[in-house]
Amino acid sequence: MAATLRDVADHAQVSMRTVSNVVSGYTHVSEKMRAHVLRSIEELDYRPNPVARTLRTGRTGVVALIVPEIDVPYFSALARDMINAAATFGYRVMIDQTGHDHERERDLLTGNDRTMLFDGILFSPLVTKLELLEMNSPTKMPLVLLGEHDFDGRYDHVAIDNVRAAQDAVQHLLDRGRTRIAAIGAQPLEQYATPQQRSAGYETALTEAGIAIEPELVREAEHYSRADGYDAATALMALPERPDAIFCFSDLLAMGAMRAVFDAGFSVPEDVAIVGIDDIEEGRFSRPSLSSVSLDTAFIAERSMERLAARIDDPDRAPEQIIAPHALRARESTAIAQSP
Amino acid sequence: MAATLRDVADHAQVSMRTVSNVVSGYTHVSEKMRAHVLRSIEELDYRPNPVARTLRTGRTGVVALIVPEIDVPYFSALARDMINAAATFGYRVMIDQTGHDHERERDLLTGNDRTMLFDGILFSPLVTKLELLEMNSPTKMPLVLLGEHDFDGRYDHVAIDNVRAAQDAVQHLLDRGRTRIAAIGAQPLEQYATPQQRSAGYETALTEAGIAIEPELVREAEHYSRADGYDAATALMALPERPDAIFCFSDLLAMGAMRAVFDAGFSVPEDVAIVGIDDIEEGRFSRPSLSSVSLDTAFIAERSMERLAARIDDPDRAPEQIIAPHALRARESTAIAQSP
Numbered sequence A, B: 001m002a003a004t005l006r007d008v009a010d011h012a013q014v015s016m017r018t019v020s021n022v023v024s025g026y027t028h029v030s031e032k033m034r035a036h037v038l039r040s041i042e043e044l045d046y047r048p049n050p051v052a053r054t055l056r057t058g059r060t061g062v063v064a065l066i067v068p069e070i071d072v073p074y075f076s077a078l079a080r081d082m083i084n085a086a087a088t089f090g091y092r093v094m095i096d097q098t099g100h101d102h103e104r105e106r107d108l109l110t111g112n113d114r115t116m117l118f119d120g121i122l123f124s125p126l127v128t129k130l131e132l133l134e135m136n137s138p139t140k141m142p143l144v145l146l147g148e149h150d151f152d153g154r155y156d157h158v159a160i161d162n163v164r165a166a167q168d169a170v171q172h173l174l175d176r177g178r179t180r181i182a183a184i185g186a187q188p189l190e191q192y193a194t195p196q197q198r199s200a201g202y203e204t205a206l207t208e209a210g211i212a213i214e215p216e217l218v219r220e221a222e223h224y225s226r227a228d229g230y231d232a233a234t235a236l237m238a239l240p241e242r243p244d245a246i247f248c249f250s251d252l253l254a255m256g257a258m259r260a261v262f263d264a265g266f267s268v269p270e271d272v273a274i275v276g277i278d279d280i281e282e283g284r285f286s287r288p289s290l291s292s293v294s295l296d297t298a299f300i301a302e303r304s305m306e307r308l309a310a311r312i313d314d315p316d317r318a319p320e321q322i323i324a325p326h327a328l329r330a331r332e333s334t335a336i337a338q339s340p
Helices: A005-012 A016-023 A031-044 A050-057 A073-088 A102-110 A129-134 A162-175 A193-208 A226-237 A251-263 A297-313 B005-012 B016-023 B031-044 B050-057 B073-088 B102-110 B129-134 B162-175 B193-208 B226-237 B251-263 B297-313
Strands: A062-067 A092-097 A120-123 A143-146 A156-160 A181-186 A218-220 A245-248 A273-278 A291-295 A321-324 A326-329 B062-067 B092-097 B120-123 B143-146 B156-160 B181-186 B218-220 B245-248 B273-278 B291-295 B321-324 B326-329
Touching (some): A005 A016, A062 A102, A073 A092, A073 A297, A073 B073, A092 B073, A120 A297, A156 A162, A156 A297, A162 A181, A162 A291, A181 A251, A218 A226, A245 A251, B016 B031, B062 B102, B073 B251, B073 B297, B102 B120, B120 B297, B162 B245, B162 B291, B181 B193, B181 B226, B226 B245, B226 B251, B251 B273, B297 B321
Parallel strands (some): A245 A273, A273 A291, B062 B120, B143 B156, B156 B321, B245 B273, B273 B291
Antiparallel strands (some): A092 B092, A291 A326
């Protein structure tokens, strides 16, 4: 007959609660006790019924990671790091992608999602600040926000200094002697936080350098995809006065933009220097390799998972705002300085 | 007070079982009945307790997708399609990556994983056929295998014809007049199925063309990464007799190989034509764009999810073997034919 939780407790001469805590992976069990109980679990070949355990503990051992698109390299790298970070806290990760579905995001944030079977949410949302402030019943589910929304400090929040990251990217182009610097990735005002903040960094860098913002050099992109970058750069290279540099709000936009510059008959970095944000591996092997602002996805994953695990254990703790480091990686796509 | 399942059943004048079926997303409820019950759920603002529901139905509404590495573009594209396909069957997807951890894979396959809280598994395994045949207690969990293992027809299985895909890639290089064709991605015999089958396709194509297999042109790669491709191609370009084409067992290997050929001072496709397998988006924007064998991830996702949902509903049905289509996409990296 299959061994029960009670059998394990009897065998290990501990309480059923202790066995349950070990099985649930709770961190407050001492390493020595854990090893002791695990020996009994092994010897009796005890297989906990996960559903019964869930009902008993009220916990699933699963956290949800919500991203707009899992096949965007930045998010798949984040997911990789998040799965690893979650494992160190004894959690598994369920990944959901919202696409560009605001309703789905709102359902998750308001707890209207009726199938939630996880203990907490790591959420990289697209929804606008305005929409979130209007939500009358935010979720009771432990929640850590990733990315640029701060939601008035109501939630734990891990993000980079997005304005500064954009400013650093544009300053790098200025340092290379570029003066006619375009931007790809802007979006209509008041919609999403990321493009707003990156636009602000772009404008600050140019303004501090005494360069006027030229609206024709600022291009919108809907999905931050290679195709969006390609289309926007194609339009830029067709201008009577072409840019001598392009700051792309993501590396995927930059990969598309580089290809467009070549297809228009120009060279990177000789004619047009290009810099992105994300530092995805693709950009280290592309020709030319892509200069980019590196975001520390491992740091973001570890700190946000640590925050979420703490909040699951203590829902009433005060929210924290954590800024992840970023760093410019100069590569071939900005290698050549132009003389003034 | 919060509405209960009974309140909804009373309000809708249906059985509690019908409400439960609607909440669980079972497909055998008529659309009319579903709409009727959902109206009562809305009116009473009924929020099912997911854990209690799970215990009641014995189902979680979650399927696990197990891949070696989520940040490999092929797997993140597959995950994207799988999440979409699962949604059409009323399932959410929990993603787990095994890394290169055989123990973890075995635990999942044998049901030794002690935290399983899902109804079925979509499994893209690395473990060797030999190891699997030796497993004395395969999992009772509904399981669909993706990729090249067939496990003697014991499981539902969705895969491409891997030997044929490799053969088609090499034939494409032969059609371009290349004769000294290298391969990157081989692995020691008897270890994994994918490299074995792709090696077999490579050898068949060359043999049929009357070209002898030269061991120095066949290079191993451990992780099918850009870095592996870079290192292997660097070694190939240093040979006294260089190859005039390289067949890479994955597109990521090919992206690294292209960069290595350039860094060695040669051109793609002029000096070396390159073809990969996977047809990842990155290869459509790279310079040159990458010829590749396209695998239909949407087809793989839809058919495997459909198989898994059917098996969850009826564990005793006979396993099916499904072959997904593939197609060569010729691009710039093989654009130039060489005269003999």
